[in-house]
Amino acid sequence: MAPLLKIIDYRAYFRTRRGVVRAVDHLSYEIHAGETLGIVGESGSGKSVSQLSYLGLLPKPPLEIVGGEVFFQGQDILKFNQNQLRQIRGSEIAMIFQDPMSSLNPYLKIGTQLIEPIQVHLGKTKKQAWSQGIGALERVGISDAEEAMNSYPHEFSGGMRQRVMIAMALTTKPKLLIADEPTTALDVTVQAQILDLLKDIQKETNMAIILITHDLGVVANISDRIVVMYAGKIFEQGTAESIFYQPAHPYTKALLKSTPRIDQAESRLSVIQGNPPDLSRLGSGCPFYDRCDYRISDCEIAFPNARKPEPNHQSFCHVEVK
Numbered sequence: 428m429a430p431l432l433k434i435i436d437y438r439a440y441f442r443t444r445r446g447v448v449r450a451v452d453h454l455s456y457e458i459h460a461g462e463t464l465g466i467v468g469e470s471g472s473g474k475s476v477s478q479l480s481y482l483g484l485l486p487k488p489p490l491e492i493v494g495g496e497v498f499f500q501g502q503d504i505l506k507f508n509q510n511q512l513r514q515i516r517g518s519e520i521a522m523i524f525q526d527p528m529s530s531l532n533p534y535l536k537i538g539t540q541l542i543e544p545i546q547v548h549l550g551k552t553k554k555q556a557w558s559q560g561i562g563a564l565e566r567v568g569i570s571d572a573e574e575a576m577n578s579y580p581h582e583f584s585g586g587m588r589q590r591v592m593i594a595m596a597l598t599t600k601p602k603l604l605i606a607d608e609p610t611t612a613l614d615v616t617v618q619a620q621i622l623d624l625l626k627d628i629q630k631e632t633n634m635a636i637i638l639i640t641h642d643l644g645v646v647a648n649i650s651d652r653i654v655v656m657y658a659g660k661i662f663e664q665g666t667a668e669s670i671f672y673q674p675a676h677p678y679t680k681a682l683l684k685s686t687p688r689i690d691q692a693e694s695r696l697s698v699i700q701g702n703p704p705d706l707s708r709l710g711s712g713c714p715f716y717d718r719c720d721y722r723i724s725d726c727e728i729a730f731p732n733a734r735k736p737e738p739n740h741q742s743f744c745h746v747e748v749k
Contacts, residue, residue, distance in 0.1 A: 429501065430457035431635050432603060437495030439480040442488055446707040451477045452659040454495070458652075460602065461633040465646030465667070467682065468656035471703050474639045475525070477656075478605050481505060482520065483512040499603070518548040521596035523589075525608040530592060531580040537564075538576030541595050548599045563594040567624060586617035593624065600632060607639045622649050643686045647671065652739075655679050658704055658714035660730070665740030675734070675742035677721045713745075721746045
């Protein structure tokens with residue numbers, strides 16, 4: 428079966444006064460209908476930029492798409508003009524942005540914002556869109572949806588605002604949902620509810636989900652496959668099981684060690700020493716070199732080619748990590 432989204436050698440850079448920032452560098456992966464792909468890594472690793480850039484949601488300049496191909500349903504959307512992108516954004520591909528408070532307009536009622544994509548993409552009348560909006564809020568677990576439609580964003584809690592964002596994204600029944608840190612700043616109970624909600628809706632609609640997060644605990648139970656990013660590059664990708672139980676890259680191992688675990692509450696939490704590199708000053712070697720416990724001289728000279736510890740599992744490292 429052909430993938431719903433296939434990204435091949437994608438590169439997106441920013442031209443700045445300090446130099447060229449290689450925000451997304453040689454990215455390649457794919458996702459199928461009904462599948463959940465987790466993209467993990469520290470802040471600044473290129474997770475969000477990789478999605479926003481090919482959807483045309485970042486200004487050009489300073490953004491420049493240097494090369495690669497992004498196939499959605501068999502079409503290279505990098506060749507689309509803005510009108511063609513608008514036709515698939517919000518309808519075929521929807522996005523839940525990181526901060527629901529800044530994504531929702533504080534001056535407009537929830538209903539006004541919720542019905543806009545229904546009217547624009549589905550051509551519904553205001554009355555039809557309003558009725559559909561009420562149904563969307565009920566679907567994501569918001570009680571008294573009609574009253575909620577007449578409320579303002581500041582009247583909702585963080586979890587409720589995130590549910591509104593999910594409802595807004597799903598009103599057009601997209602084939603691909605990009606969820607950018609959908610549980611950030613929410614308490615653990617609400618996090619679990621949001622993730623369960625996404626899984627339930629995915630089962631009903633067979634949509635694909637790209638889940639962007641820095642928290643490996645969030646992707647553990649929801650992702651089929653995981654992509655680990657660092658400094659704009661993919662360091663490792665594979666099934667969730669292989670990434671969690673047989674990590675083959677030092678960075679992945681370090682991320683897993685620094686994730687709090689309930690069965691190790693008494694232990695001191697591990698940290699990754701140092702800071703992520705300046706993406707405008709990257710050399711030819713591995714950008715994780717200065718922070719890596721497994722580094723060898725080859726790592727400083729050239730970025731490694733992919734190794735396959737097992738089928739459907741890639742690691743970009745010179746060292747065979749056990």
